[in-house]
Amino acid sequence: MPDPVLTIARGGITIRAVQADYLNRISVVVWITTLTLAASVLLALPGQGTTFELGERALALPVGASAAFPVILALMAGLGTEAVVQAHSLAGQGRLRFTLRYWALPVAVTLIATVVLPAAPTISYRAAGLVGFALILSGVQAALFYSLDPQATGYRRARAILNLTAYATALLLFLLVPESWNSLARSIVLGSVTFLLAAELLRGTQSGPGMVVMYGAIVAVVIGEVAALLPYTGLSWLSSGLLLLLLFYVLVGVAWQGLLRRLNQRVVLEFVAIAVVGSALILLFAA
Numbered sequence: 001m002p003d004p005v006l007t008i009a010r011g012g013i014t015i016r017a018v019q020a021d022y023l024n025r026i027s028v029v030v031w032i033t034t035l036t037l038a039a040s041v042l043l044a045l046p047g048q049g050t051t052f053e054l055g056e057r058a059l060a061l062p063v064g065a066s067a068a069f070p071v072i073l074a075l076m077a078g079l080g081t082e083a084v085v086q087a088h089s090l091a092g093q094g095r096l097r098f099t100l101r102y103w104a105l106p107v108a109v110t111l112i113a114t115v116v117l118p119a120a121p122t123i124s125y126r127a128a129g130l131v132g133f134a135l136i137l138s139g140v141q142a143a144l145f146y147s148l149d150p151q152a153t154g155y156r157r158a159r160a161i162l163n164l165t166a167y168a169t170a171l172l173l174f175l176l177v178p179e180s181w182n183s184l185a186r187s188i189v190l191g192s193v194t195f196l197l198a199a200e201l202l203r204g205t206q207s208g209p210g211m212v213v214m215y216g217a218i219v220a221v222v223i224g225e226v227a228a229l230l231p232y233t234g235l236s237w238l239s240s241g242l243l244l245l246l247l248f249y250v251l252v253g254v255a256w257q258g259l260l261r262r263l264n265q266r267v268v269l270e271f272v273a274i275a276v277v278g279s280a281l282i283l284l285f286a287a
Contacts, residue, residue, distance in 0.1 A: 022087035026141040029080025033110060034134045036076060040069040041117045041126050070114040077110040077137070078103035084141050088148050096148065098209040101199060105140055105166055108196040109133070112169050115189075116176050140165055150206060159204050166197045170248050173197075174227075175241035183228050191224030194248060201252050205259040215255040223248060239282055246278045 081103050090096050113133045120126040139161060146158035173193050177186060199216040226247060230240045250271050257263040 022084055022145050023142075025080070025083045025087055026138060026145075029077070029083065029141065030134050030138050033073060033076050033080060033137065034130055036069075036073055037110070037113055037117070037133065038130050040073070040114065041130070070111055073110050073114060074107045077106040081106045081141065081144065084145055085148065088145060090149055101203060101209050101212065102144060102148075104196040104203075105144065105162060105169075105200040106137060108169055108193050108200070109137055109140060109165070111193055111196075112172050112176075116172060119176065136165065147204075163201060163204065166201050167245075167249070170194070170197050171241070171245050174244040174248075175237065183231065187224040187228040190227045190244075191220040194223045195220035198248075198252055198255070202255055202259060205256055207259040211259060215259060219248065219251045219255060222251060235283075242282045243279060246275065246282065250275045 078100075082099055085091055085096060085099050085102050088096065091099075110133075113129070117126055117129045117133070120129055143158040143161040143165075146152060146154045147162060149155065173190065177189060181189075195216050198219040199212055202212045202215055205212070223244060227244060230243070233240075235243070253274075254263065254268070254271055257267050
């Protein structure tokens with residue numbers, strides 16, 4: 001299977017010719033998404049009902065720009081990911097189907113950034129956050145490219161980077177989405193982003209997209225329902241966030257084993273033990 005890095009041997013000397021097209025595409029999507037995110041974070045955006053004069057007519061915004069920007073940014077990240085995916089040789093051969101599934105992690109990372117960065121206390125923190133976002137999105141896009149072909153060199157490293165980023169994003173999601181939000185809105189946001197993260201993690205099983213979507217949806221529904229109940233338990237924000245992360249890890253782990261047809265009594269007992277011990281430790285030390 002062709003490797004993104006082409007190796008050519010001439011006269012005993014190996015020349016590595018790097019396919020730069022996907023790197024150029026990553027650069028473009030990261031710059032555009034980061035600059036758009038900066039505009040939404042650093043500038044005062046018009047709110048719902050703001051009126052603009054267009055000649056003799058007045059146009060009132062049906063929703064606030066701050067509410068529309070996350071959707072715009074998510075779409076930009078997804079379309080940019082599509083461009084990166086299409087640069088792969090497998091896409092050129094028509095062997096990559098249902099490419100929407102590859103949007104999951106870049107969109108999730110972008111959505112989390114729209115929640116986290118506006119809450120930063122100063123401009124300096126926001127600027128640093130934007131730089132961090134650009135670096136993370138670049139790494140995710142590059143790792144995603146190398147994960148498209150399980151037989152390619154660097155697949156395992158790319159898969160590890162994607163998994164680590166997904167769990168780190170989940171931790172930020174569970175800790176930083178405010179409990180002060182409306183319960184329904186919070187559950188929808190947590191469930192939606194959780195679905196994206198679970199879908200990316202379960203993609204690593206190389207199962208069919210339909211099964212990945214089904215298991216990802218189950219994980220998202222459970223997380224959303226538990227998140228709606230946690231504010232009424234009196235637990236601290238740290239305990240609640242860590243419990244959601246533990247639940248997410250256990251659910252994804254069970255779904256992973258199920259997709260690989262390895263789910264048996266021993267595996268279930270192992271995850272139950274992880275859940276019980278982990279919950280006890282969180283409640284004991286993070287209360």
